[in-house]
Amino acid sequence: MRKDAVVLIVEEDSHHSEAMAEALTKAGVRVVRSDAISHALEVVSQKRVDLIISDLFAGRNPDGIELLDTVRRDFSSIPVILTADSPDLEACKDAIRRGAWDFLVKPVEAKRLVALAERIIPSVAVPKGASLDYVFPGVISRSPVMQSVFRVLRRVSKTDLSILIEGESGTGKELTARAIHENSHRADKQFLPINCAGLSESLLESELFGHVKGAFTGALNDRKGLFQLADKGTLFLDEIGEIPLMLQAKLLRVLEEQSFRRLGGLKDIKLDLRVIAATNKNLREAVREGAFRQDLYFRLNVIHITIPPLRERPEDILPLARFFIELYNRKFKRHIEGISPEAGRLFLAHDWPGNVRELRNAVERAMILEETSQIRPSSLPISVGHAGGPAAQAPAAAPAPELPDDGLSLEDNEKMLLKRALERTGGNQTQAA
Ligand SMILES: Nc1ncnc2c1ncn2[C@@H]1O[C@H](COP(=O)(O)OP(=O)(O)OP(=O)(O)O)[C@@H](O)[C@H]1O
Numbered sequence: 001m002r003k004d005a006v007v008l009i010v011e012e013d014s015h016h017s018e019a020m021a022e023a024l025t026k027a028g029v030r031v032v033r034s035d036a037i038s039h040a041l042e043v044v045s046q047k048r049v050d051l052i053i054s055d056l057f058a059g060r061n062p063d064g065i066e067l068l069d070t071v072r073r074d075f076s077s078i079p080v081i082l083t084a085d086s087p088d089l090e091a092c093k094d095a096i097r098r099g100a101w102d103f104l105v106k107p108v109e110a111k112r113l114v115a116l117a118e119r120i121i122p123s124v125a126v127p128k129g130a131s132l133d134y135v136f137p138g139v140i141s142r143s144p145v146m147q148s149v150f151r152v153l154r155r156v157s158k159t160d161l162s163i164l165i166e167g168e169s170g171t172g173k174e175l176t177a178r179a180i181h182e183n184s185h186r187a188d189k190q191f192l193p194i195n196c197a198g199l200s201e202s203l204l205e206s207e208l209f210g211h212v213k214g215a216f217t218g219a220l221n222d223r224k225g226l227f228q229l230a231d232k233g234t235l236f237l238d239e240i241g242e243i244p245l246m247l248q249a250k251l252l253r254v255l256e257e258q259s260f261r262r263l264g265g266l267k268d269i270k271l272d273l274r275v276i277a278a279t280n281k282n283l284r285e286a287v288r289e290g291a292f293r294q295d296l297y298f299r300l301n302v303i304h305i306t307i308p309p310l311r312e313r314p315e316d317i318l319p320l321a322r323f324f325i326e327l328y329n330r331k332f333k334r335h336i337e338g339i340s341p342e343a344g345r346l347f348l349a350h351d352w353p354g355n356v357r358e359l360r361n362a363v364e365r366a367m368i369l370e371e372t373s374q375i376r377p378s379s380l381p382i383s384v385g386h387a388g389g390p391a392a393q394a395p396a397a398a399p400a401p402e403l404p405d406d407g408l409s410l411e412d413n414e415k416m417l418l419k420r421a422l423e424r425t426g427g428n429q430t431q432a433a
């Protein structure tokens with residue numbers, strides 16, 4: 001379990017509270033204790049909390065259900081477990097319906113509690129030594145739609161079936177493709193992505209097939225193509241909808257025969273290739289319009305995965321934001337604890353036309369600008385509704401994102417920070433540095 005994780009225990013009975021705290025502390029996490037719902041809500045809005053275990057406080061006002069509702073609304077990334085003195089089936093069903101992770105009857109067995117916390121907490125943590133993007137556990141999928149996507153994914157990862165991933169720009173198609181590869185028996189071989197949109201037909205062909213010396217003017221040496229380099233691994237064909245028709249036929253033949261010839265080559269080369277393709281277009285439509293070969297479509301689309309846009313899975317917004325906060329805390333050596341409730345509301349109201357990439361950029365930017373320990377509205381881009389902007393009232397509006405697609409470079413950010421520091425010190429260089 002993550003050692004810097006914080007668990008908030010809300011329990012009136014000090015005996016129970018102590019027992020749970022002891023078990024969790026032994027397991028290595030930090031515990032904060034509270035004996036009243038109102039106090040607990042204060043803690044949640046001020047500190048970073050990774051898990052809440054709260055008594056039902058049945059018949060009290062506010063009660064545990066109110067805590068659950070508030071957390072689901074304003075801090076939806078924090079999982080809540082409710083506890084009760086007796087097994088009340090109705091209360092349990094109600095709690096789960098409202099989004100509780102679990103419902104436990106007291107006294108809670110220490111082993112069970114720790115196992116549960118262990119299962120819940122790592123799902124929002126960055127694994128040690130993981131690169132920023134490409135690790136399966138680093139893929140946040142709290143929403144029910146994404147959970148079902150990932151259930152399919154786990155099942156098909158181990159196979160060699162071709163997969164077609166559809167989704168808007170920035171929804172995580174490439175991340176998903178890598179996750180599939182990392183979970184397959186090909187994980188120790190290469191995952192090779194190629195963007196079919198950026199290249200001319202002849203360049204794309206030579207990238208994929210490679211060539212032998214003298215195959216065309218300028219082919220001074222033998223060169224391996226991606227088919228060969230990705231042998232026994234996974235080839236990721238990004239923006240597959242952009243691949244020219246002539247090349248579609250050639251690609252189909254390679255996939256069917258699992259063998260190919262380099263440009264200018266005479267020898268058939270055997271392959272063991274898994275292909276994952278992605279597109280932000282409706283490929284079926286392209287087939288109907290004759291822009292994409294139907295046979296290739298069927299060949300690639302053995303398993304179909306649609307990644308829904310972020311606006312259709314708002315449950316993922318705050319968990320993703322918290323995930324990126326932790327990521328950038330490490331990268332920028334900062335200690336941002338979380339998102340203020342007002343900023344959280346803006347995050348939830350925004351419809352994220354640039355999907356997860358836009359969210360990531362917004363968090364990155366906010367973490368550089370923010371001077372307090374929480375991300376507040378003033379450090380969010382205007383598009384997300386900064387400074388009392390209209391986003392909170394008009395969630396449907398989708399103004400153009402203020403940041404360029406890949407965000408500001410770190411250098412730009414540093415310049416900006418320096419400029420701000422200079423402004424504060426009245427332009428005195430020595431003092432600012
Ligand atoms: N579920 C997720 N959990 C964590 N990070 C995510 C998730 N989905 C997307 N991201 C991050 O969002 C960014 C965009 O994801 P990715 O490049 O996979 O999107 P894409 O669908 O391939 O976009 P495009 O169509 O523009 O190429 C990446 O930084 C990725 O790490």
Ligand SMILES: [Mg+2]
Binds near residue numbers: 173174238
């Ligand atoms: Mg992509």
